[in-house]
Amino acid sequence: MLEILTYPDERLKQLSAEVTLFDAELQQFLADLEETMRAGPGGVGIAAPQVGRFQRIALVDVSSKPKIEQHGFLALINPEIVEYNGFVKGREGCMSVPDFTGNVMRAETITLEYRDAQGEKQTIKTGGFEARAIQHEMDHLDGLLFLDRLVSRRNDLFRRKVYQSKE
Amino acid sequence: MSHWYILSLVGKDRPGIVAHVTQALYDGGCNLGEASMIRMGGSFTIMLMVGHDGTVKSLQNLLSTVADSMGLQIHIDKMAGDLHHHVEPDVQITVYGADRPGIVAHVTGALAEAGLNIVNLESDVGGTAAKPIYIMHIDGVAGEGIAALESALQIVIKEGIEAKLTPIEAMVG
Numbered sequence: 001m002l003e004i005l006t007y008p009d010e011r012l013k014q015l016s017a018e019v020t021l022f023d024a025e026l027q028q029f030l031a032d033l034e035e036t037m038r039a040g041p042g043g044v045g046i047a048a049p050q051v052g053r054f055q056r057i058a059l060v061d062v063s064s065k066p067k068i069e070q071h072g073f074l075a076l077i078n079p080e081i082v083e084y085n086g087f088v089k090g091r092e093g094c095m096s097v098p099d100f101t102g103n104v105m106r107a108e109t110i111t112l113e114y115r116d117a118q119g120e121k122q123t124i125k126t127g128g129f130e131a132r133a134i135q136h137e138m139d140h141l142d143g144l145l146f147l148d149r150l151v152s153r154r155n156d157l158f159r160r161k162v163y164q165s166k167e
Numbered sequence: 168m169s170h171w172y173i174l175s176l177v178g179k180d181r182p183g184i185v186a187h188v189t190q191a192l193y194d195g196g197c198n199l200g201e202a203s204m205i206r207m208g209g210s211f212t213i214m215l216m217v218g219h220d221g222t223v224k225s226l227q228n229l230l231s232t233v234a235d236s237m238g239l240q241i242h243i244d245k246m247a248g249d250l251h252h253h254v255e256p257d258v259q260i261t262v263y264g265a266d267r268p269g270i271v272a273h274v275t276g277a278l279a280e281a282g283l284n285i286v287n288l289e290s291d292v293g294g295t296a297a298k299p300i301y302i303m304h305i306d307g308v309a310g311e312g313i314a315a316l317e318s319a320l321q322i323v324i325k326e327g328i329e330a331k332l333t334p335i336e337a338m339v340g
């Protein structure tokens with residue numbers, strides 16, 4: 001079990017570096033990180049900087065949520081979102097920000113490129129809850145928390161979908 | 168020893184109310200907790216948790232100068248602090264329609280019957296004076312499940328009120 005940094009720890013605000021070595025030490029770290037993620041209450045994702053390792057590594061596993069689009073356990077190394085579509089508001093919390101949740105806008109669907117644990121290049125398209133989890137974890141790699149993206153509860157009516165792609 | 172108080176405040180809206188009130192509390196050595204501060208109609212309103220190591224009377228005294236100078240009515244009650252124990256809402260309900268007497272009582276009554284515990288409710292009156300519309304957002308906990316609330320809302324919808332329920336599933340990561 002790794003120790004989770006909690007805000008206002010300044011280290012959570014720093015930029016993480018690309019992974020270049022896909023060695024046995026990385027595999028051990030991924031295993032420790034996964035154990036830490038699964039120990040958190042309801043934790044469906046975790047990013048390396050949350051445990052004080054400032055490399056572009058995130059884990060996501062939303063398979064505990066029934067009936068949603070998902071890819072099971074994902075080890076995302078050097079992830080990059082190459083396409084965003086739509087915007088949707090949803091509620092987020094963070095193991096690094098205890099006892100607070102808030103509403104955040106995220107892209108509704110994304111296309112993601114990343115390296116897997118062995119360093120192989122992968123591409124997936126996903127949406128909804130899984131896409132939200134991925135975007136939240138990737139923010140950690142850039143030193144951003146969901147607190148940086150909070151939106152007001154008050155001034156929105158029924159959920160509206162606005163489609164727009166980023167080029 | 169510090170106690171938690173809930174401070175309720177209302178006055179004609181003008182710039183600086185929050186700044187002056189919180190400065191007076193800071194100068195008096197108080198801590199602030201959670202708060203809701205909002206303009207309602209032409210008034211500005213504050214509900215604010217204040218940690219203070221005196222009595223209701225001494226807290227009133229701290230605020231008397233700012234209350235007099237800004238025309239604010241203040242009411243103070245003792246409360247249990249109980250910070251750091253947020254209740255997580257699992258459902259959001261949005262309601263709107265032509266404003267008419269009893270709409271809030273009717274909708275919230277049906278939802279309460281179906282197990283809803285309201286965590287947060289915000290509502291507005293929009294439209295014109297001749298044709299007002301009522302808009303309400305509720306975040307709450309579905310004590311008897313989402314399906315029970317859906318059924319309750321269906322009845323309300325049949326009566327001509329626009330209402331929508333969305334489960335909230337917080338993504339924690």
Ligand SMILES: [Zn+2]
Binds near residue numbers: 093095096136137140
């Ligand atoms: Zn997080």
